[in-house]
Structures are given as C-alpha cells and as structure tokens.
Amino acid sequence: MQASFEKSESLRGDIAVPGDKSISHRAAIVGALCRGSTTIRGYSPAADCSSTCEVLLELGVRITRDPGWVIVEGRGGIGFKQPGGALDAGNSGTTMRLLAGALAARPITVTLTGDASLRARPMARIIEPLNLMGASITAEDTEGHPPLEIRGGALEGIEYSPEVASAQVKSAILLAGVGASGRTVVHEKMPTRDHTERMLRHMGIGVAKHGLSVEVGPGVPCGCYLDIPGDLSSAAFIIAAALICPGSDITVRSVGLNPTRTGFLDLVRRMGADIVVDVEDAGSWEPAGNIRVRQSPLKGIEMNGRDVAGAIDEVTLVALLATQAEGPTVIEGATELRHKESDRIGGTITGLSAMGADIRETEDGMVIEGGRALTGAVVSPNGDHRLAMMFAVAGMAAGGRTVVRDWECSEISYPGFLEALRGLGGTGMAFHG
Numbered sequence: 001m002q003a004s005f006e007k008s009e010s011l012r013g014d015i016a017v018p019g020d021k022s023i024s025h026r027a028a029i030v031g032a033l034c035r036g037s038t039t040i041r042g043y044s045p046a047a048d049c050s051s052t053c054e055v056l057l058e059l060g061v062r063i064t065r066d067p068g069w070v071i072v073e074g075r076g077g078i079g080f081k082q083p084g085g086a087l088d089a090g091n092s093g094t095t096m097r098l099l100a101g102a103l104a105a106r107p108i109t110v111t112l113t114g115d116a117s118l119r120a121r122p123m124a125r126i127i128e129p130l131n132l133m134g135a136s137i138t139a140e141d142t143e144g145h146p147p148l149e150i151r152g153g154a155l156e157g158i159e160y161s162p163e164v165a166s167a168q169v170k171s172a173i174l175l176a177g178v179g180a181s182g183r184t185v186v187h188e189k190m191p192t193r194d195h196t197e198r199m200l201r202h203m204g205i206g207v208a209k210h211g212l213s214v215e216v217g218p219g220v221p222c223g224c225y226l227d228i229p230g231d232l233s234s235a236a237f238i239i240a241a242a243l244i245c246p247g248s249d250i251t252v253r254s255v256g257l258n259p260t261r262t263g264f265l266d267l268v269r270r271m272g273a274d275i276v277v278d279v280e281d282a283g284s285w286e287p288a289g290n291i292r293v294r295q296s297p298l299k300g301i302e303m304n305g306r307d308v309a310g311a312i313d314e315v316t317l318v319a320l321l322a323t324q325a326e327g328p329t330v331i332e333g334a335t336e337l338r339h340k341e342s343d344r345i346g347g348t349i350t351g352l353s354a355m356g357a358d359i360r361e362t363e364d365g366m367v368i369e370g371g372r373a374l375t376g377a378v379v380s381p382n383g384d385h386r387l388a389m390m391f392a393v394a395g396m397a398a399g400g401r402t403v404v405r406d407w408e409c410s411e412i413s414y415p416g417f418l419e420a421l422r423g424l425g426g427t428g429m430a431f432h433g
C-alpha cells in the first residue's frame with residue numbers, strides 16, 4: 001500500500017497517542033515471569049507488541065487481549081512450556097533481544113526467528129553476555145544473525161560493559177539476571193531508556209542504580225496493575241509535523257515523560273521549538289504528562305553520540321526538521337542507526353535528497369544545510385516504520401505530492417497514524433491500494 005501527502009493545513013487540538021511500545025513489551029515479558037497475573041491498561045496496538053504476545057502464547061503463557069487491555073497470567077514458579085517449533089518475533093528487535101534474555105535462564109530450548117529485516121540485525125551483542133552467564137545461544141552465522149537457538153539453564157550473574165549504547169542489550173542481561181544466581185551488573189557508556197529497571201523494581205525485584213551502572217538480584221516478580229502512558233516516540237512524529245506546518249498549535253495528552261526518553265524534546269528545544277511540558281505525575285513508576293507544541297522557526301544544531309542515544313528513534317526526525325531550519329545541523333555518533341529495522345542514515349539521505357533537501361552522509365551521521373524548500377517525490381522507507389512516518393511528515397511540509405511506498409509498515413509502531421493527523425486537521429493525505 002502507498003500513502004500520499006500534500007502540504008497540510010495547520011494542526012490544532014488535542015491528541016492521545018497509543019501506549020508506549022517499549023514499556024508494553026516489557027510489561028508482557030516481565031508479566032510472564034511473574035507470580036500472579038498482570039493487568040496492563042493501554043497496551044500498545046503496535047504490530048511489534050503483538051509479536052511479543054504471540055511468542056509468549058507459544059511458550060504457554062495465558063494472555064487475554066482486548067483493545068487497549070492485556071492480562072498476562074505469569075508462569076513464575078511453573079516455567080515456560082517447551083514450544084513445538086521456531087518462534088517468530090516478526091520485525092521486532094525488542095521482542096527478540098528481551099525474550100532471549102528472559103529465556104536464557106529457563107531450562108528449555110527455543111529457536112527465535114523473525115522477518116528478513118530482523119534476520120539481518122546484529123545479535124552478537126546479546127549472545128556474548130548471555131553465554132558468559134552460562135547460556136548456550138547459537139546464531140545462523142558468526143556475525144550473530146538470527147535465527148537464534150537458545151538453550152537456557154542455570155545462569156550466574158555477571159558484571160558487563162556493553163560495547164554499544166543499547167537499552168535492548170542492557171535489558172536482555174537484566175532479564176537474564178533475574179533468573180540467575182548472584183548479582184548482575186550492567187555498566188553503560190551512555191544513558192539509555194531505563195524502562196526495564198523501573199518495571200522490575202515496581203514488580204518487586206531488587207534493583208540498584210549508581211550513575212551509569214544498574215544492578216539486579218535474582219527473584220520472581222509479582223504481578224500487578226500497569227497503566228502504560230502514551231508513546232513519546234510515536235508522539236514525536238505529530239510534534240515534528242506541528243513544528244513545521246504553519247499555524248499549528250497542538251497538545252499531546254498523557255504521554256510518557258521518562259527522562260531517558262525525552263531527548264527529542266531537548267533537541268527540538270535547542271533548535272528553538274516552542275514546547276511546554278506539563279508533568280502530571282513525576283513520582284510514578286513511569287512519569288507522564290502533556291506536551292503543548294506550537295509551530296516555530298527552527299535553527300540548526302550539533303548532535304553528539306550522547307544526544308543520539310537519548311533520542312535513538314527520533315534522529316531521522318531531527319534530520320527532517322533540520323532541512324527546514326536556519327543554518328547547518330551536524331549529527332555525529334549515530335552509527336547505530338545503520339543497524340535498526342533498516343539503515344536509517346542511508347534511507348533518510350536517499351528519501352530527503354529526492355525531496356530536494358541538502359543532506360549528506362558521513363561515516364557516523366549526517367550533515368544537513370537548512371532552509372531548503374522540500375518538493376514532493378516518490379520515496380521508499382525500505383519497510384521501516386519510522387522512515388515511513390518521517391517521510392509522511394516531510395510530505396506535509398513539501399510542495400507538490402509525496403508518495404510513501406510500503407505504507408503498511410507504519411503499523412509496526414503506530415496503527416492509525418494518518419487518521420490521527422487528520423483528527424488534528426491535517427489535510428492532503430490519502431491511501432492508495
């Protein structure tokens with residue numbers, strides 16, 4: 001399916017975005033490890049989060065699903081069922097990496113696979129630490145590409161410093177640590193999202209944080225009620241559209257404001273964005289609140305590796321905003337973007353160049369000269385949901401017509417994205433078979 005976009009009218013009004021994808025994955029996985037049941041309100045409708053539920057069902061976990069609600073019957077104390085065949089994580093790196101960690105300490109053998117994009121993603125980063133803990137995980141090749149065969153068993157806690165700044169790697173080790181003997185410590189190079197630590201602590205596991213280090217002890221988490229806030233990474237596309245569509249003034253309600261996820265807001269503020277954040281419940285296990293955004297003149301910025309780690313899923317949106325800003329934007333330390341659902345540096349350069357942007361690729365990032373009007377083009381997101389939605393926002397600010405191919409991939413994280421934009425008054429959008 002394709003979707004087309006023309007210059008949009010201003011966006012105005014209030015919106016609530018779907019539940020946070022990262023927190024939803026963790027709620028289902030930790031819920032499955034629990035004693036007792038976990039009731040999750042606001043579970044993300046993203047296809048990726050359905051993949052997590054599908055895999056857990058194959059592992060014998062009872063899950064009841066209603067729109068917006070999921071109830072997970074924990075297998076703490078019972079253990080997972082040995083599945084009959086390979087388990088399919090679809091397009092979801094979070095499903096594969098976090099479940100590999102959770103399964104490494106369980107006495108079953110599981111094969112985890114996924115779609116062509118997931119089978120091309122690097123898994124050595126989790127295989128190495130989990131095998132050091134005592135698991136036996138093998139991959140398709142020496143580069144660690146899936147399918148992964150995980151022979152779980154008795155693990156011992158380790159102290160580990162991952163090479164890459166990755167919440168998925170940290171979380172895989174911590175989830176294995178919950179089932180290991182002794183303590184497990186992860187020392188990070190740069191801060192990454194801390195939802196796993198927060199959730200484990202909230203559900204009764206001993207977690208200690210010291211600077212960039214986090215330690216977990218073994219235990220069985222306790223089922224509870226979880227209210228998932230809106231996904232700031234999904235809201236980021238709406239926020240970016242509001243920043244560049246003239247006259248826009250919108251408020252995103254009840255969205256997650258965990259400080260390890262708000263890097264995008266800090267970056268666009270540095271660019272001059274008029275953004276007002278109202279935190280509703282700072283003391284909650286996951287803070288949330290409202291964000292008011294008004295269309296703003298923007299200026300270019302410099303981004304380093306730490307900025308990238310704090311806004312890893314929003315960097316391509318910063319690149320788009322930079323095309324409409326005054327002056328140059330330099331993005332460095334972004335090599336990890338090449339290992340996402342697609343090479344997001346290459347895909348961004350190809351698509352935005354076709355739309356008339358002055359953007360060039362560097363080894364670890366991009367350089368964008370701002371102030372170039374965009375013009376419509378046919379662009380391909382290479383099956384990558386975040387690129388599809390970034391090009392959609394670009395099309396809302398461009399002259400002429402922009403056609404985004406593979407539009408169905410936007411369902412990986414934000415089903416109903418186009419309807420959400422229309423609900424705010426966005427115009428010029430259409431689906432094409």
Ligand code: S3P
Pocket residue numbers: 021022023094165166167168169171192193312313336
């Ligand atoms: C995620 C962490 C990030 C992010 C991904 C979701 C998570 O990946 O890009 O969309 O839920 O932990 P890395 O931690 O591998 O950078």
